[in-house]
Amino acid sequence: MEQKLIGWIEQHLKEHRFADDAPDSDLPPNVVLGVGDDGAILAARNLPQVLVADSIVDQVHFDLNVHDVSDIGHKAIAVNLSDVAAMGAVPESALVSLVLPRSFTFDKAQRLFSGITATADRFGAQVIGGDTCSHDGPLVINVSLTGRIPCDSNSPHGWRMAGARSGDLIVVSGPLGGSILGRHLKFEPRLQLASSLQKRIEIHAATDISDSLSTDLSHIIRKSNVGAELDCMKIPVSDAAHELSISSGETPLQHALHDGEDFELLLTMSESSFATLHDDPGFDNTLKAIGRVVDDHVGSILNAATFEKIVPSGYEHG
Amino acid sequence: MEQKLIGWIEQHLKEHRFADDAPDSDLPPNVVLGVGDDGAILAARNLPQVLVADSIVDQVHFDLNVHDVSDIGHKAIAVNLSDVAAMGAVPESALVSLVLPRSFTFDKAQRLFSGITATADRFGAQVIGGDTCSHDGPLVINVSLTGRIPCDSNSPHGWRMAGARSGDLIVVSGPLGGSILGRHLKFEPRLQLASSLQKRIEIHAATDISDSLSTDLSHIIRKSNVGAELDCMKIPVSDAAHELSISSGETPLQHALHDGEDFELLLTMSESSFATLHDDPGFDNTLKAIGRVVDDHVGSILNAATFEKIVPSGYEHG
Numbered sequence: 007m008e009q010k011l012i013g014w015i016e017q018h019l020k021e022h023r024f025a026d027d028a029p030d031s032d033l034p035p036n037v038v039l040g041v042g043d044d045g046a047i048l049a050a051r052n053l054p055q056v057l058v059a060d061s062i063v064d065q066v067h068f069d070l071n072v073h074d075v076s077d078i079g080h081k082a083i084a085v086n087l088s089d090v091a092a093m094g095a096v097p098e099s100a101l102v103s104l105v106l107p108r109s110f111t112f113d114k115a116q117r118l119f120s121g122i123t124a125t126a127d128r129f130g131a132q133v134i135g136g137d138t139c140s141h142d143g144p145l146v147i148n149v150s151l152t153g154r155i156p157c158d159s160n161s162p163h164g165w166r167m168a169g170a171r172s173g174d175l176i177v178v179s180g181p182l183g184g185s186i187l188g189r190h191l192k193f194e195p196r197l198q199l200a201s202s203l204q205k206r207i208e209i210h211a212a213t214d215i216s217d218s219l220s221t222d223l224s225h226i227i228r229k230s231n232v233g234a235e236l237d238c239m240k241i242p243v244s245d246a247a248h249e250l251s252i253s254s255g256e257t258p259l260q261h262a263l264h265d266g267e268d269f270e271l272l273l274t275m276s277e278s279s280f281a282t283l284h285d286d287p288g289f290d291n292t293l294k295a296i297g298r299v300v301d302d303h304v305g306s307i308l309n310a311a312t313f314e315k316i317v318p319s320g321y322e323h324g
Numbered sequence: 325m326e327q328k329l330i331g332w333i334e335q336h337l338k339e340h341r342f343a344d345d346a347p348d349s350d351l352p353p354n355v356v357l358g359v360g361d362d363g364a365i366l367a368a369r370n371l372p373q374v375l376v377a378d379s380i381v382d383q384v385h386f387d388l389n390v391h392d393v394s395d396i397g398h399k400a401i402a403v404n405l406s407d408v409a410a411m412g413a414v415p416e417s418a419l420v421s422l423v424l425p426r427s428f429t430f431d432k433a434q435r436l437f438s439g440i441t442a443t444a445d446r447f448g449a450q451v452i453g454g455d456t457c458s459h460d461g462p463l464v465i466n467v468s469l470t471g472r473i474p475c476d477s478n479s480p481h482g483w484r485m486a487g488a489r490s491g492d493l494i495v496v497s498g499p500l501g502g503s504i505l506g507r508h509l510k511f512e513p514r515l516q517l518a519s520s521l522q523k524r525i526e527i528h529a530a531t532d533i534s535d536s537l538s539t540d541l542s543h544i545i546r547k548s549n550v551g552a553e554l555d556c557m558k559i560p561v562s563d564a565a566h567e568l569s570i571s572s573g574e575t576p577l578q579h580a581l582h583d584g585e586d587f588e589l590l591l592t593m594s595e596s597s598f599a600t601l602h603d604d605p606g607f608d609n610t611l612k613a614i615g616r617v618v619d620d621h622v623g624s625i626l627n628a629a630t631f632e633k634i635v636p637s638g639y640e641h642g
Contacts, residue, residue, distance in 0.1 A: 044485070045407050047373065048372065048373040048375065050369065051368065052368045052370065053368050054356060056364070057419055060421065065461075066458075093362055137379060141381045143381070143382075144460075150377055150468035163365070213361075214362060
């Protein structure tokens with residue numbers, strides 16, 4: 007199965023024109039050598055490069071008995087695309103490593119890989135290498151992804167967690183909570199939004215909400231040496247959070263605060279930057295200011311209405 | 325365990341001076357942002373970049389019941405370093421993704437990660453990111469590695485499988501076979517040799533022997549559209565191949581031809597290039613010419629003495 011799959015992958019990527027024996031002119035301009043050798047080669051480029059990597063595992067990040075393999079493929083690369091978006095970068099090249107259960111059929115492996123490349127293509131990333139093996143264990147998919155900080159960026163050194171400043175607004179890119187009901191497999195990485203923001207304003211700190219709003223915000227404020235006050239009434243709560251609250255015993259707001267895998271952007275920016283975006287209905291409908299960065303109670307998140315601490319919690323994978 | 329381990333990893337890497345809150349001057353010159361954010365950032369560099377990725381899995385590539393975890397860590401990164409050597413490149417930055425069994429202790433995870441960083445350090449690579457999770461399954465380690473083709477290289481576009489020319493000598497960098505007896509965990513990636521060769525001569529085709537001499541040579545000749553004749557008497561046979569042959573029912577030569585995971589370099593070069601190296605006892609003791617590239621029987625490997633076909637076979641992982 008392994009050799010047969012590698013042969014198919016090489017053919018599949020060649021049809022996408024990224025294989026090593028396609029004419030050079032058919033390769034994307036930054037790829038000198040694609041899949042099929044010991045490694046891939048990228049051309050020298052005079053832009054800072056972002057590198058991210060994430061593994062997803064059956065029964066931890068998805069359930070092979072329930073979820074469609076092409077959706078699982080989408081998730082495997084989308085979690086990495088979301089990290090690239092959270093760095094204010096544009097994705098370029100992906101390495102895909104598959105550890106397949108021995109019972110996996112060739113057809114399933116094809117649909118999994120096609121799910122990965124379809125999403126890669128849609129967001130302008132090229133699969134240029136990786137490896138594959140089979141074992142007596144669960145499906146594990148690792149994707150590593152490179153990206154570039156665009157030259158016309160307002161933050162030419164990339165977005166980081168450590169730059170939040172007192173007075174910044176805390177902004178999220180969409181409704182939160184209840185992603186376990188399906189969104190965690192289907193989410194769209196916020197690359198287009200990140201790219202538009204890079205051109206328009208300066209972002210002081212950024213991450214994507216993978217663990218939970220409370221946990222990921224706590225990373226930003228700890229690394230930036232500041233505190234945060236959340237206006238909980240302004241946190242956009244997803245329909246899924248409402249639906250889940252019926253059975254979970256938690257409020258919809260608790261789901262929005264503490265659920266993981268929404269993969270929305272969590273940003274801090276000056277009030278004047280946020281005001282700039284108000285002219286544009288695209289941003290106004292998407293971005294919600296939910297609180298403020300402060301210079302006291304460093305490392306803690308307070309509910310701005312009650313001054314009670316919001317204790318970070320979220321799903322720990324494993 | 326996951327959060328505790330990530331904290332320890334960040335601290336461990338900071339002590340190795342590659343963490344994000346170390347002063348900028350303490351970071352290696354090409355690393356702008358190290359571990360601890362959504363991704364790492366590398367500075368723009370005007371050199372072609374090599375990208376490789378490989379996963380190793382318990383009960384496929386090692387046995388956690390038998391092998392030392394720090395040796396397993398060594399292997400996880402060394403298989404990737406070997407790929408970088410086989411591209412004629414110098415390693416730079418590594419992303420490490422760990423999928424740990426739930427029974428894994430914190431101490432074991434520390435020794436595993438330390439095994440990875442010790443080997444990375446020794447070969448000039450920096451661990452700059454990755455991720456970690458736990459599950460009800462076997463240990464899986466994925467490493468992705470970037471490298472650069474040096475500017476003083478005789479092959480500025482990197483070494484590839486596809487460049488073998490009729491008349492080239494086929495050369496290996498050391499004795500082969502029987503690596504299952506221990507060498508597959510302890511091998512030294514041939515980076516120093518690759519780097520010396522890059523400065524001295526032009527290499528026409530290259531790979532590392534991961535599947536087997538016969539299989540990896542068949543990749544070179546297929547991609548180069550040539551044939552090969554092996555002088556089997558000249559193939560360097562390891563002591564381990566002799567030892568294994570006592571119990572296996574195979575000859576030592578069969579082990580040298582068909583065993584995997586020796587991670588020696590397999591190269592083709594002109595006869596005059598090989599002669600150049602004869603002045604230097606360092607190369608003379610290491611590199612052995614074992615056959616010749618020919619322009620007939622394309623895609624096949626013949627025994628030069630008997631003109632019988634040598635059928636590629638090797639260990640298929642999974």
